[in-house]
Structures are given as structure tokens and as C-alpha cells.
Amino acid sequence: MPLDRGNDTALPVIAQFEIRRRAYLSATGELTTPLPPFAVAPTALIPLYRAMTLLRTLDAKAVALQRTGRLGTYGVALGQEAVVIGTASAMEDRDVLFPTYRENGALLWRGVPVETILAYWSGDERGSAVTGHREDFPICITIGSQASHAAGVAYAFKLRQQARVALCCMGDGATSKGDIYEAMNMAALHKLPVVFLIDNNQWAISVPLKRQTATATLAQKAIASGMPGEQVDGNDIIAVHAGISDAIARARAGDGPTLIEAVTYRLGDHTTADDARRYRSDDDVKAHWQQEPIARLKRYLVAQGAWTKADEEALIATCQRQIDEGVERYFALPARPPASMFDHLYEQLPPSLQRQKDELERGLANG
Amino acid sequence: MPLDRGNDTALPVIAQFEIRRRAYLSATGELTTPLPPFAVAPTALIPLYRAMTLLRTLDAKAVALQRTGRLGTYGVALGQEAVVIGTASAMEDRDVLFPTYRENGALLWRGVPVETILAYWSGDERGSAVTGHREDFPICITIGSQASHAAGVAYAFKLRQQARVALCCMGDGATSKGDIYEAMNMAALHKLPVVFLIDNNQWAISVPLKRQTATATLAQKAIASGMPGEQVDGNDIIAVHAGISDAIARARAGDGPTLIEAVTYRLGDHTTADDARRYRSDDDVKAHWQQEPIARLKRYLVAQGAWTKADEEALIATCQRQIDEGVERYFALPARPPASMFDHLYEQLPPSLQRQKDELERGLANG
């Protein structure tokens, strides 16, 4: 464990910092550390296992739809399911999620219907008019910009003395954006109830982490803002859930923000618009399949006698049905009239815009 | 010295960091630590003492000119002279300086004439057309934006294998801008020859450091980029010069960037447009006068028998004359023709712009 001594070991030390790591399940599903209370009963982990499986089923289906021209660009969370579900499952309903395009599984967990998620990725604004948690932010595409939004939402919670938490998701690449740092500095300064999660899948499209930053960890970026930072094994859903839960508890108690780095690996392409073979070898990827979170948890559950082959077959069937039904509802979604692009621009459409709307409708009428 | 243990002391530590502090001269001018080689001979410090005194003389004169309507807004470096001169004096001619509005003294040291500096603060573009170090950047007004410029200049040095260094000055408030963090991350990643100096005068206009950030030090912001960070006593010019010199040496040798936090105090108003009594008490300020860098070095030099009352009187007279002569040349500067605003917009003025220039000149002719 390297100790960055700064530049002159003769000088007196005026501040010291440490980054710690949380992990419970080994790649092969053995316990390496005593479990946190919530995870002691294996059955408590089954809903998480189900949700990870459902996400992987959705991802596979979405890619199939995209390949056959029935969906737009889509990014799978293959291999990252523990980060996505471990995080969402640590939140309460009243908390506010700031998802990126990797968090489709978190939307599912928080009650967004499959057809709504698919509508979004098909290029339909109704995909962000979610019925689930109405205060959750829409998926953030512009990397990093969500961090200050989360700080603003958390500020509102604090001002109104609501015991609510903003959970801001970002990738490893996002940590290079100044936005993140500005928001973390503000959040730490005002002890805002926000948790920053770095879903470190070690790639930003084609850029590997070692060409994104020189730091030994991403968790240490918290030190620049004065908030605690922690690394968790992002392929161990128990570690993710526990790390996020503790951070949320601190935020809710008024003890301020935390940065959690969850280390995982992007087993899939960046999105369906990407071909990862251009910039990384299949062998690297294969090696990381040994670490993936679903098989890991399954091994543990089976070893604990909490999961059987029959359970697995039933689960796969259920997930398949759930997704297929969602896809049917997605296909059945009526088209939006073109002029609806004006409908939610302002609370009331100004006259000049009304003229443009009429212009569009006239044009459609005339063929 | 507080140890930020992160959030769960039961977890294994995977990374540790330290921030160290450099200081030699106490507030009363006694040595607290053996001196670095360059400072062992007291006479070697006299040019620094002279430069700090010249800067204070310029500042006083500039404020007088502003108060009498003969200069625009001006910001003094009162109490910060050791940071400004200690930094400039550690640079070589071939290095490139990124000054802010606080670095007038660094411009002086690097050969910019008094009249040019005054021209700038009078609102005359010729004030940045400096004759001294032609590659130094103009004074940066938009806080933080200079950091990525410095990274770009340093990248050019590295690409061309030039043993040159970019020195990027910023204030404590500037550390809240994401720009700084983005540039530091890039600089550390590519081991660029750049030194980031934080002139921590503990105020950003009316905002004290404790309401700017929650961190115990500003030097620790380096940890987010993986570069070394060090704090120096910014009222001790020996510490500033030594810290910057070591950082420049490392950068020149190809060992990458460093962040230096120089802790000082803004004894004056933010600028002539500010009245600090609105937001801080005279007593706070008085207390910090005990720390100020010029008296401190003088006490040391006198104690060493390297400086006499006669030397002091001669120096004050010289500085006064030097500044007064510069002011005369500043007053003698011929006015610029209004149409000169078009002269350096593009290398060649496009036809449509030429039409506008003619329009301006016609207007002047007609009245």
C-alpha cells in the first residue's frame, strides 16, 4: 500500500488521510469478513439477486431490440449489476436518485415500468415522465452536470429539515469533470445530505482508468473536498449496499456527504454504438468475468442452501416474462403527435411559439 | 494534527496521504529550522527584501493614483509580498508565468515596466503587451481559467522536450473552481512541467476560507489529482522561495507537477472597489500585521548584521524614485486612437470589420 509522502520527508506533517476498502464476498463467493447485520440472513439477499438478474434480462432484451432496429442506442450494465442494484436498494422511497444512462436497473428497482425505460431509449420524451419516484431526476447524459443538481436538491432537503438524501451516480470518467469537484466542495462545506457514487467500471468509452487520472484510487478525490471517501468492491453487492447504506445514514443524520467508489468492470461495450474490441482485448474481458457479481452472489446463496436450481429456473422464467410483457406494452405505446414538442416548453406557450406550433401543424395537414 | 479516518475504522486501509509544511523564519524573524542552501548567506536574501519593498511602494502609489482618479480599480498585495516575490524569484526567464491581478510584483520582478503595469490598471490594452517575458500570459481576471492554459503551455514544453516550467498562480477562492481540478488531474496524469501556486490570503473578497471549503488545508486538494501538495508559510519568503524552487526543479526534471499552498493574509481591501470593513473587523487584521513578511525578513537581516538603518533609508528612497519615474512615464503615455480597438482582433481585419472601423472613424470625424 503506497504512502504518498509528498515531496520532502524532512518537513513536519500537518495533515494525514486514509482511504479504506469494504469487501465481504470473494470472487468465488466465500466470506472474507463478518457480514453486516442486513446481510446475515441469506434470504435477505435474494431480492437483490432477483433484481440483478432482472436487470441483466432487460439489458439482453434491449440490445436485441436495438440490433433489430426497434430501439435506439442503449448501454448495458453487464458486470455492474451489483453497483446499480446495491445502490438503489440502499435508498428509501423519499430519497432522490440522480441516475446516468447506466442506472436502468436502479430505475426498475424504484418502480419505473420497463416500457417507460424502453420508451426513453427509443427516443421518446415520455421515457422521462416516469410514474415511479416523481422527484428522481431524469437520466443524466451530460457527464458530471448532475453533481451540482444533486447538491441543490440536497440543499433544499437541508433547508426544509427533511430527512431525505440525494444520491448522485457517476462513472469513473465523470471524475475528471470539474463539476463533480465543485459540487463535492459545496456539499462538504454545508454538510449537505448527498451521497456521491462512482460506478468505477474502469473504462470511459475507450479510455481506461489509468489514462483518466493518476490517482491510486477514485475515493481519494473526496479528500479535496474534505468529505470522507471509501472504496467498496463493486462486484460484491453486500459491500456496495453496506457502503451506500452507511453513507446514506450519515447524510440523513445531518453528518454530511460521502464519496463511495465502487470498483467493478464494464464487461460489455460502452453502448450499442460502441465496439470495445477496437480498444481492448477479449482476454482482459474474459479475466474479469471471473469477478462478476451475479455468479458470485449465487455461489454464496447456493453454498448457504438458500438458492436451488429450481429457484434459478423459476427466476429466469419470471424475469423473461416480466421483460417480455414490458416490451409488449412498449410496442403498444401510441405515437406522439409531432406538435407535442411544444407542449412542455413553458408552463404557458407564448404567442410566438403558438404561431410556430400552428405552422408545424399546417405543414403536416398539407401532406 | 487531525487524522481524517474516513468513515469506518474497522476497514482495511488501502491508501494513505500526508501534507507537510515548510517554514524557516518565525514571525519575529528567528530561525525555526536550518535554512536551505540558497538562503544561508543573508546577503542572498537582500534582493528579495528589496523587491518586496518595491512592490509595497508600487501598491501604495497605485492606490493613491486610483483615489485621485488617475487609475482604475487596483488590488494591492499588502501582506502577501513574500508569496508574490518568493514565487517570481524562483522562476527562470525561460519559464512562463500565469499571473492573476495579485501578481503585479511578479511582473515587476520579471521586467515589466511600472508604466506598463499602470497602463493595464488604467484600462489600456497596451498594459498586457509587455516587453519583458513575451510568453508570460496576461493577468488572469476570470478566476480559475488560467489553470488549463498553464497545462496546455506545459504540454507544449513537454512535447518539444524543453526544460521549461509553467507557473500557475491562483488564490484560495480559485480552488473552488472546477477548472483548477481538471487541469491538475491532466497535469498529474501526463507529468506536465507545471507548478500550481495557491496564494492563500484567507479571503475571497468577503468570503473567508472557512466558508470557501471544508478542507483542513488547500494543499490536500492535490491528492484528488495524484500530485504532491505542500503547504508553506506564505509570510516567510524563504519558505515560499524554497518550496517553489523545489517544485520547479522537479517539474523541470520531468518529475511532474506540484501544488504549493502559501498561507498568508490579505491585509488590504480586496481591491480599491472594496471596503473590507463591511465584512471583517480591524482587530483581525491588526493581529495579522504581526505576521507580515517584510518586517519579518527585515528583523532577520538586521539581526544577522546584513541590513542597517541607512540601507533601509536608501532603499525606500530608491523604490520611491523608481516608482515615481514609472508614474511619470505612465502619465506621458500617448492616448490610443479609438479605432485601434480593431487592430489586433484578427491577424487580418475582415472586410465587414473594416467597414465598422471606417464607421467609427467617420463618426469621430463628424464630431
Next chain:
Amino acid sequence: MAELTLVEAVNLALARAMTDDPNVVVLGEDVGVNGGVFRATVGLQDRFGPGRVIDTPLAEALIGGMCVGMAAQGLKPVGEIQFMGFMYPCIDHLVNHASRLRTRTQGRITCPMVLRMPTGAGIRAPEHHSDSTEAMLAHIPGLRVVIPSSPARAYGLLLAAIRDPDPVVFLEPTRLYRSIKEDVTDDGQALPLDTAFILRQGRDVTLITWGAAVRETLAAADDLAKDGLTADVIDLATLKPYDEDAILASVRKTGRCVIVHEAARTGGFGAEIAACIAERGLMSLLAPIERVTGYDTVVPLPKLEQHYIPSTDRITSAARRACTYG
């Protein structure tokens, strides 16, 4: 009723809005203890506390982004950017988020925020303190851009901006902050947005302008009156969405039009007004449209800024050209 400067009227409107609505919060650099570098927020932190009047760290993108988050939660954030030249890091939040949140979520999440910023040259300020790039903002769908030209209009329009359910950029001409006084009644009455103010009624020429340039434009109208030429003087006040009908009605009456703004000419908002007339009022034009604007140069530093800002003389002679044409 009191004689107030424009910056005092801004302060009065902020205090009124914060009194009327506990959701209104003010945030920015130096807005608290110091009351803002122009004193626009003076006294607010004492009255409403540091929770609602927030000295932020020095980070404009943060201010813009926090406003989005606060507004999404139903607060009414009024962010202050210290000078327009420091606003650019906020544009990402204005274009990609504030102006789109309602559309993106089909009305689920809205963004009732106000971003205040001083604009324009003429106060002998240092580099980057004299920008008037309102046209960049007025191009953004979903945004409102408002700029007052008098203390009373500053009071009424700022109240309207704060009460508006959608994001508003509120530009405050530094040149007018203290140079004019006007009676302002603190009656909580908002003025209408999206509506131009007809400051003078005339027959011969239409002068269209906004912000600080209103002052020189009115002076030009006075000069023209000496020659017996009467002008409609239109203060656009809201640039996005703007009052096309007021412009077209006046041009239909006068047939001659001079557009005045301090911003650089090319791509300035005056172009949009000229385009509107060329599309919908062309046949009533008796003379070419004239634009009297800043030049397409970097705004000069104080020594030359007065040669950049459209002068009364430049406006008057353009209007004379328009009136004598053909």
C-alpha cells in the same frame, strides 16, 4: 414610495419576494455578509438568515447547477453571477438543464429559477467586466431573458421573474445601477413579462432597444424632437420570448426603424428584431433598417469603452438617415 436607484430597486424586489414566499432563496458569491459587490443583496442575510441567503464558494457552474436542483425541489432560487463575463460556465446548465427540464420530463419536474447578472460596459471596470452577450442566452428555447431599463421596471420585472414558473435570466445594466433614480412603490406589483414598454409615442421613426441603451435612445428621441421628428421608443424588456406585435405595430405606423444595443453587432439580438420585421413587416418599411450597436470587437478596456458603447449621436444620425431616406 421612495426615490430609488436601480440597484436599490433590485434589493427591494428581492426583499419583497423573500418576505412573500419562503421558497425564495438567494445564492451567489459575496451576496451574504457583504451584500453583493454591487450591494444588490445588502441586508438580506441579516433579515432572512444564512440558510436563505447563501455565500457560495467561488464557482459559477456550481451556482447555475444548484439553482437547477433547488428549483426542481420547488424552491425559487435567485442566483447571482457577479458579472456577465463570468457567466459562461453556467451556460451548460442553462442550455442543457434549466431550459429543458420541463420538456425532458414532460412537466414532471420544472425549473422556476432566476439567474441575475450585471451586464454591460461603461463603469470603467477591468477586463471581462463589460460583456453584453444577451443574444447567446436569448437563442435558448425554454428560457426567458429579461433586462430592465429603470428602477421601477427593475422592481416589477424582477418580481415577475421570481414568480414565473420557468427559468429566467435577469440582466442588470451596471451603467444604470446608480446613474438614475425613480420613484418605486414597494407594492409587490409585478410587471408583465414578454411585453415591451412603449416609452415614447411618435410618428416618424421606431427606436427599439433595451437595457442601458434605453437612456441614450431616449436622449436621441429628444434630439430628434428638436428637428420636429417624433419617435416611438420601445424598450423590449423581455428578449426571450419577445413582443413581436409591439414591434410590428410600431413599424407599420412609422415605416422606419433603428435598433440599438450595446452588444456586438453580428449575431446580436438586434438581428432577430430586424429579421422579424423583414419577415412580417417588410412591406411597411420605407427605409432600410439601421442597427446602432457595439462593434464586432472585444469590448475595449475603460480608456476606449465610451467609443464602443452606442452614443446618442450615433443613434440620432442613424434615425435621421432613416427619416430622410427615399
Next chain:
Amino acid sequence: MAELTLVEAVNLALARAMTDDPNVVVLGEDVGVNGGVFRATVGLQDRFGPGRVIDTPLAEALIGGMCVGMAAQGLKPVGEIQFMGFMYPCIDHLVNHASRLRTRTQGRITCPMVLRMPTGAGIRAPEHHSDSTEAMLAHIPGLRVVIPSSPARAYGLLLAAIRDPDPVVFLEPTRLYRSIKEDVTDDGQALPLDTAFILRQGRDVTLITWGAAVRETLAAADDLAKDGLTADVIDLATLKPYDEDAILASVRKTGRCVIVHEAARTGGFGAEIAACIAERGLMSLLAPIERVTGYDTVVPLPKLEQHYIPSTDRITSAARRACTYG
């Protein structure tokens, strides 16, 4: 000579510029090993090394700011922003630094940088991937804004932009990246900046446009020809500074003008062109100017984007209105 797509022509021009001038460096997200998300920089890192073809961290403001610093040192940086919708954090560097460095230092330090970015809708991309906010950039004094509409013009204009001694934003219409092929000779010949291309010569109407909309505008000219109406089709190519003479000469000839762009109408660059005509070509106008543009809405997501992008039909009927007017 080879049949190339527009993105291949961009790649060819970059390779040529890097071969001819060791000061040319390319930087951006994924431009190295991956060759750019649109493959515009494919092969360059292999040929010129990672020192000159730099995968930057994910930070647009950094890319813009590093270009300023590199250019100040005499390098010729060509930065890539992955999509125009991610460009906004660079605006601070474009407005306050790149465009002002020469003026601020009175010629001591210059900024010969190019910032490339894909622009426009029509490729079924996700949110924020379809912006065409060129008008915001074309308002900035000291900047050049260039947008090609064919592979050959992309090659020649990009070479010109890289060789230009001042900062240039180079916009690449994603809709055209692969949809058209054209013979491009790698002869290192630059095309002139600040100069419009007259793509068609006609008598009856002037169609002025740029970028992707050139395609639909040419199709509209074909439709009009079927009715015996001939059009001047002007590809503006450089928006800042733009070719006023070409516009005025054509309008003087035809007396009728339709301006076409994909960007939102209000404050779009079409307004500037209309204003130029209303100021300097008014009396030759026989019909109101028409603007056929995107609407003042958020660019819709893919399901509706084709209703936002100006269609050939919309252009044709606007031109017919202009030609039959009066």
C-alpha cells in the same frame, strides 16, 4: 482522388495537416486508440504517436483551455468535442480567452487553435446529441465559425482552419458524416475561409443555408426547377465573419430570399443574414424574407426529430411563397 465520406475527408485533412506541420496536435476524448466516436481521428495516433494525438480526460473545459495554452506556444491544437451538446463548458475559453488573446496582448500572444465538433440532429442519437447552437459562437468577436456541407469542402475548409492564425470553431454535421460521398483529392489545397460557396446559379430566388441543411436546400432547388423557378443556392460555409457581399449580390439579382437552418429560429444565425439584407439590400427585396428553421423548442428526441429538421417541402413552399409574392 477517392470517393470519400465527409468524416473520411476530415480524417484525411487532419492526417495531411499533421504530416505537413509538426506543430499540429489533436486532442479530445477517445480520439486516440479508438479513433474518435465518429472515427474522424482513426489511425492518427498510430501514425503520429500519442504525444501528438492525445486522449484527454473527460473534461471539455480542459480541452478548450489546453488548446488556448498550446496555441499560445505556437502549437496548432485541433481539439475535438464529442458532440456540440457537450461544448458549453468550453464557451468560457472561447469568449474570454481564445477570441481575445490577440487583442488583450496587442498581438504579443495569438491563438491559432481549432475546436472541432459534430453538430445537428438526424442520426437518432440520445438526448443532448443533436444541438446546433452555432449562432451562440458566431456572436463572439475574434472567433471564426466554419461549417462544411460536403466531403470536399470539409477537407479544404478544415485545412484552411488549421492553417488560420486565429481561433476557429469547426462544425461537422453528423447527418452528413456518412450520407454523401464525393471525390476528394489529397492535394493539401485549402479552400478560402470567410467566403460563401454558390452551389447553384438562378434568377428567381436566393436560398441561403449552411451545413446539413444544404442537402435539403439543394433538393428544394431541384423541386423548384420543375416549376421553372431557378434558385441561387448559397452555402455560407463561414458564419463568422460571413460573406455579406455574396448574399447582397444574389438578393440584388433575385429580390427574393429564403434562409434555411436547422437551429432554433429566434436568435439563430439566419436572423443576422436577414438583418444584413434589411440594412444593405432592402430596396432590392420584392418579397418578405422567409426563414425556414428548427422551431424554438428543445430539439426533440429521435422519434420526432424529423419533424424539427427543416424538410425539403418546408423550404420549397417557403420559396414558392417568396416567388409568388406581390
